[in-house]
Amino acid sequence: MSTLSLLRRARRREQAxxxxxxxxxxxxxxxxxxxxxxxxxxxxxxxxxxxxCVAWRQTGACRPxxxxxxxxxxxxxxxxxxxxSGFCECKTPSQPEAVDCSRPDGVFTCASVCSxxxxxxxxxxx
Numbered sequence: 577m578s579t580l581s582l583l584r585r586a587r588r589r590e591q592a593x594x595x596x597x598x599x600x601x602x603x604x605x606x607x608x609x610x611x612x613x614x615x616x617x618x619x620x621x622x623x624x625x626x627x628x629c630v631a632w633r634q635t636g637a638c639r640p641x642x643x644x645x646x647x648x649x650x651x652x653x654x655x656x657x658x659x660x661s662g663f664c665e666c667k668t669p670s671q672p673e674a675v676d677c678s679r680p681d682g683v684f685t686c687a688s689v690c691s692x693x694x695x696x697x698x699x700x701x702x
Contacts (some may be wrong), residue, residue, distance in 0.1 A: 601685030628690035630665040640674030666690035
C-alpha cells in the first residue's frame with residue numbers, strides 16, 4: 577500500500593472519529609438544554625402560587641388519575657383549555673379538583689377554581 581493511500585485512510589478515520597465526537601457533544605448539549613426548563617418550571621410554579629392554589633398538575637391518558645406529566649404543569653393563573661387532563665392542586669380543601677379531557681365548561685384557571693372551592697368550604701362550615 578502506498579504512502580498516499582495510508583495518509584488518505586488515516587484522514588478518513590480521523591474525520592469519522594471527529595464526527596462521532598461532535599455528535600456526542602451535540603447530544604450532551606441537547607440533554608442539558610432539555611432538562612433545564614423542567615427545573616426552572618418547578619421553581620417558577622412555586623412563585624406563581626396563590627393563597628388558595630399551588631399549581632395545575634397535568635396527567636396523561638385523559639384521566640385526572642392518569643400518569644403524571646410534570647413537564648406540563650402550569651402556574652395558578654395560566655388558562656387551562658379543553659383536551660387536557662389533570663388536577664388543580666389547591667391548598668384548602670385538601671381534595672384536588674380533578675379535570676378530564678372532556679371538561680364541559682371550557683377554559684379555567686386553577687386560581688379561580690381553588691378560590692371557589694375555598695369559599696364553598698367556608699360557606700358549608702358556617
